[in-house]
Amino acid sequence: xxxxxxxxxxxxxxxxxxxxxxxxxxxxxxxxxxxxxxxxxxxxxxxxxxxxxxxxxxxxxxxxxxxxxxxxxxxxxxxxxxxxxxxxxxxxxxxxxxxxxxxxxxxxxxxxxxxxxxxxxxxxxxxxxxxxxxxxxxxxxxxxxxxxxxxxxxxxxxxxxxxxxxxxxxxxxxxxxxxxxxxxxxxxxxxxxxxxxxxxxxxxxxxxxxxxxxxxxxxxxxxxxxxxxxxxxxxxxxxxxxxxxxxxxxxxxxxxxxxxxxxxxxxxxxxxxxxxxxxx
Amino acid sequence: xxxxxxxxxxxxxxxxxxxxxxxxxxxxxxxxxxxxxxxxxxxxxxxxxxxxxxxxxxxxxxxxxxxxxxxxxxxxxxxxxxxxxxxxxxxxxxxxxxxxxxxxxxxxxxxxxxxxxxxxxxxxxxxxxxxxxxxxxxxxxxxxxxxxxxxxxxxxxxxxxxx
Numbered sequence: 001x002x003x004x005x006x007x008x009x010x011x012x013x014x015x016x017x018x019x020x021x022x023x024x025x026x027x028x029x030x031x032x033x034x035x036x037x038x039x040x041x042x043x044x045x046x047x048x049x050x051x052x053x054x055x056x057x058x059x060x061x062x063x064x065x066x067x068x069x070x071x072x073x074x075x076x077x078x079x080x081x082x083x084x085x086x087x088x089x090x091x092x093x094x095x096x097x098x099x100x101x102x103x104x105x106x107x108x109x110x111x112x113x114x115x116x117x118x119x120x121x122x123x124x125x126x127x128x129x130x131x132x133x134x135x136x137x138x139x140x141x142x143x144x145x146x147x148x149x150x151x152x153x154x155x156x157x158x159x160x161x162x163x164x165x166x167x168x169x170x171x172x173x174x175x176x177x178x179x180x181x182x183x184x185x186x187x188x189x190x191x192x193x194x195x196x197x198x199x200x201x202x203x204x205x206x207x208x209x210x211x212x213x214x215x216x217x218x219x220x221x222x223x224x225x226x227x228x229x230x231x232x233x234x235x236x237x238x239x240x241x242x243x244x245x246x247x248x249x250x251x252x253x254x255x256x257x258x259x260x261x262x263x264x265x266x267x268x269x270x271x272x273x274x275x276x277x278x279x280x
Numbered sequence: 281x282x283x284x285x286x287x288x289x290x291x292x293x294x295x296x297x298x299x300x301x302x303x304x305x306x307x308x309x310x311x312x313x314x315x316x317x318x319x320x321x322x323x324x325x326x327x328x329x330x331x332x333x334x335x336x337x338x339x340x341x342x343x344x345x346x347x348x349x350x351x352x353x354x355x356x357x358x359x360x361x362x363x364x365x366x367x368x369x370x371x372x373x374x375x376x377x378x379x380x381x382x383x384x385x386x387x388x389x390x391x392x393x394x395x396x397x398x399x400x401x402x403x404x405x406x407x408x409x410x411x412x413x414x415x416x417x418x419x420x421x422x423x424x425x426x427x428x429x430x431x432x433x434x435x436x437x438x439x440x441x442x443x
């Protein structure tokens with residue numbers, strides 16, 4: 001697809017704030033469904049890495065195996081190289097390999113008096129690009145568990161690529177703030193009130209970006225929302241700009257897949273499923 | 281006990297077509313597309329894009345059951361074109377739309393890195409960097425940044441989509 005110039009009437013983006021973990025931007029000149037699908041994709045369909053299998057060699061801690069395994073799964077792993085990995089179900093290996101997974105080891109025994117707190121940064125990764133998220137050398141990460149004298153854990157974890165549709169641990173987003181029409185000019189919302197809508201419902205920060213319509217003016221019933229205020233906060237596994245970038249790409253790939261599927265069968269008659277169950 | 285596996289939401293089993301098409305017996309030029317393993321994310325944008333097309337008389341979708349992972353998208357066109365054709369056009373337009381969003385986004389990120397943005401630069405500088413997504417070359421279209429992007433050629437071209 002060569003040389004398509006960005007349409008000046010096309011979608012526009014203005015980034016209001018960008019830092020390590022969040023991005024606040026305004027997407028305008030596009031439709032609500034497009035913006036919403038982008039939001040849904042950011043939350044649920046952008047792949048990341050997360051621990052999916054835990055082999056327990058030793059666990060004499062206070063936490064049951066499955067409880068600890070659940071906690072390990074929820075640990076965010078740096079996923080900027082996630083594109084280099086295949087999905088395990090698509091990989092040609094048996095079980096798992098370096099191309100579809102990353103291995104982690106953790107072996108801690110508490111030998112002293114007092115509590116030995118085990119942190120997520122103590123997980124030893126087999127791939128330096130995929131490791132527990134940490135904000136810096138001083139950040140020990142998430143507390144995994146606490147051990148008493150004599151307790152020990154010895155585990156081997158396998159992290160795989162996945163999407164949040166399968167399990168929320170794979171979601172790169174902490175939260176996605178999404179707003180449009182801060183002044184309710186389109187009357188999509190019918191606010192409940194005791195005495196006065198204006199006094200009881202405070203305006204959001206985005207209200208400064210738009211004008212409120214003249215209440216006496218004729219209501220434009222054909223107006224549609226075109227400006228959307230996003231505030232995406234990431235978990236640390238992906239950079240916020242990478243997240244938005246990958247979301248658009250995931251959507252394009254999905255659409256591309258549909259295009260291919262459409263071209264596969266041209267003849268509607270041969271395709272008729274009148275008697276067959278649609279759900280397989 | 282009856283709950284389907286979560287991976288069923290997006291993995292297409294062997295032998296199952298992604299899109300199956302059923303002709304409506306009563307309406308002319310009307311097809312129903314049953315798209316397997318998709319949800320509102322795709323269905324809603326397709327429906328909207330179809331409705332933008334003046335040759336489309338009817339376009340609607342539904343997800344018959346939240347635990348059965350497919351959608352039904354019904355499209356009726358005038359005699360001047362076919363539902364399959366407008367579907368193709370809609371998918372194409374949407375791919376371009378998201379491509380434009382990405383380009384606009386790239387341009388903004390690039391602009392934030394520009395020397396004139398000293399205040400945002402300190403926080404942005406540490407945060408920018410796509411880490412393996414290819415070049416940062418952007419379109420030289422201006423998106424409200426007032427022309428200080430002139431002269432940079434090239435375009436983001438990281439997506440390999442086989443048509």
